[in-house]
Amino acid sequence: MKEKARVLDNQAMSRSLSRIAHEILEHNRGTDNLAIVGIRSRGAYLAQRLAEGIKKIDGKEIPVGILDITLYRDDLTLLAAQPVVRKTEISFDITDKNIILVDDVLYTGRTIRCALSELIDFGRPKTIQLAVLVDRGHRELPIRADYVGKNIPTSQNETVEVRLEETDGRDEVAIVEK
Amino acid sequence: MTWTRKDLLGLEYLSREEINLILETAESFKEVSSRDIKKVPALRGKTVVNLFYEPSTRTRVSFEVAAKRLSADVINIASETSSVRKGETLIDTGKNIEALKADILVIRHNYSGAANMLAEHLNISVVNAGDGWHEHPTQALLDIFTLKEKLGRIEGLEVVIVGDISHSRVARSNIWGLNKLGAKVTVCAPKMLIPAGIERMGARISYNIDQALENADAVNVLRMQFERDNEEAFPKQLEYFKDFGITRERLKRAKKNILVMHPGPINRGIELSSEVADGPGSVILEQVTNGIAVRMAVLFLTAQAGEEKK
Numbered sequence A: 001m002k003e004k005a006r007v008l009d010n011q012a013m014s015r016s017l018s019r020i021a022h023e024i025l026e027h028n029r030g031t032d033n034l035a036i037v038g039i040r041s042r043g044a045y046l047a048q049r050l051a052e053g054i055k056k057i058d059g060k061e062i063p064v065g066i067l068d069i070t071l072y073r074d075d076l077t078l079l080a081a082q083p084v085v086r087k088t089e090i091s092f093d094i095t096d097k098n099i100i101l102v103d104d105v106l107y108t109g110r111t112i113r114c115a116l117s118e119l120i121d122f123g124r125p126k127t128i129q130l131a132v133l134v135d136r137g138h139r140e141l142p143i144r145a146d147y148v149g150k151n152i153p154t155s156q157n158e159t160v161e162v163r164l165e166e167t168d169g170r171d172e173v174a175i176v177e178k
Numbered sequence B: 001m002t003w004t005r006k007d008l009l010g011l012e013y014l015s016r017e018e019i020n021l022i023l024e025t026a027e028s029f030k031e032v033s034s035r036d037i038k039k040v041p042a043l044r045g046k047t048v049v050n051l052f053y054e055p056s057t058r059t060r061v062s063f064e065v066a067a068k069r070l071s072a073d074v075i076n077i078a079s080e081t082s083s084v085r086k087g088e089t090l091i092d093t094g095k096n097i098e099a100l101k102a103d104i105l106v107i108r109h110n111y112s113g114a115a116n117m118l119a120e121h122l123n124i125s126v127v128n129a130g131d132g133w134h135e136h137p138t139q140a141l142l143d144i145f146t147l148k149e150k151l152g153r154i155e156g157l158e159v160v161i162v163g164d165i166s167h168s169r170v171a172r173s174n175i176w177g178l179n180k181l182g183a184k185v186t187v188c189a190p191k192m193l194i195p196a197g198i199e200r201m202g203a204r205i206s207y208n209i210d211q212a213l214e215n216a217d218a219v220n221v222l223r224m225q226f227e228r229d230n231e232e233a234f235p236k237q238l239e240y241f242k243d244f245g246i247t248r249e250r251l252k253r254a255k256k257n258i259l260v261m262h263p264g265p266i267n268r269g270i271e272l273s274s275e276v277a278d279g280p281g282s283v284i285l286e287q288v289t290n291g292i293a294v295r296m297a298v299l300f301l302t303a304q305a306g307e308e309k310k
Helices: A010-028 A042-058 A110-121 B016-032 B058-069 B090-099 B114-121 B137-151 B169-180 B209-213 B237-244 B248-252 B284-309
Strands: A002-008 A034-039 A064-067 A098-106 A127-135 A147-151 A158-163 A172-177 B047-052 B073-078 B104-109 B125-131 B158-162 B184-188 B203-206 B218-221 B259-261
Touching: A002 A010, A002 A127, A002 A147, A010 A042, A010 A127, A010 A147, A010 A172, A034 A042, A034 A110, A042 A064, A042 A098, A042 A127, A064 A110, A098 A110, A098 A158, A110 A127, A127 A158, B016 B137, B016 B169, B016 B284, B047 B058, B047 B090, B058 B073, B058 B104, B058 B125, B058 B137, B058 B284, B090 B104, B090 B114, B104 B114, B104 B284, B114 B125, B125 B137, B125 B284, B137 B169, B137 B218, B137 B259, B137 B284, B158 B169, B158 B209, B169 B184, B169 B218, B184 B209, B203 B209, B209 B248, B259 B284
Parallel strands: A034 A064, A034 A098, A098 A127, A127 A147, B047 B073, B047 B104, B104 B125, B158 B184, B158 B218, B184 B203, B218 B259
Antiparallel strands: A002 A172, A158 A172
């Protein structure tokens, strides 16, 4: 594993998240019926930060949930290491809400496909919108993001590593060669 | 920690870490049963066969519900209505189920070691749902899960198991599991219902329920299996209730928040009084709810490990 480039530092990341928070409010005309759901693990922390960002701008608290998609994966038996099943925590009714689904990196789109299936088992949201910190391309499914922190063109033999204060001790995004 | 066993045969064979992994996985699965749509696609396309050689409603239904909440297909076979009556051996029955391309075989059998024997002869996953007097691992796991959920820990707890210890696979699995996680277990019963050598498994023995309850955090009340008493070795029902039955009077002298557990079906007025069964410390119905989460975790983990070995 060789680090090729640092594409976002902590300031750039914080500016991206704050811009996304503004865009979410603009697009949804405020916080009415708005809720945020992050995909474990880093998407959950980003969801929390977006909720805080929105509160800074609009002064209103919006519900935040966490989705663990392990049980909805279509590749469980192909994985080298078994993922530990963690809890999904959505304590509010998602029916008729505008849900902002949050993940760190958008790549093949398969994680998002799982998340959509799981979310819809919880109710019938009015809309589901997708926010990601990084879109690295190479989609295998017809899925796109509504809010993107940064588009980063990559090759398939590279990985995008999102590091967050909460999990890694610092905020940054790097491209790493496999 | 990764789960690598295709089978779950007993808690004796598991490490502390493996037991904890099942408990943690079960915690996540518990949430699924609280959803509007109580179902996840994790075992979609997998087939679970419940093969029961002994009457059981709660364990079989619990496994069936658990499998269905994971989107598996479930087939139930009761020995009274199957070819077992025509003389087929257990291993042949197992091989036929394997030939049907089932993925997990859940077995309840009146012979100790039945699940272990099947696991040796089959490539598909085998889950022990109770074999003779040997083990009933998922019952002990759900007991431990409930204790941990209610009391926040297992390490250092004092647990009393009262009842027919001799004929109890539930007691044996609980002793293995609780000991591995650092709890202290006391078994309590009339002398004739305590098997020789149980102290070597790491349990203390008491013949007096009032003394046993003194420092207990929880009491697990076993059902008196009067239907198994061929030799009239059991005390009479009323006599047993007087000497060992769990009553409100007895619990008044124990710790204030002592938990009362029972694997079911309960015999009111024999092992415990109705007041206790329905009382504030009773977690008997919560055990039933937790049983589903624990069995979901076991089916999920064994199915994945079985898949990797194929």
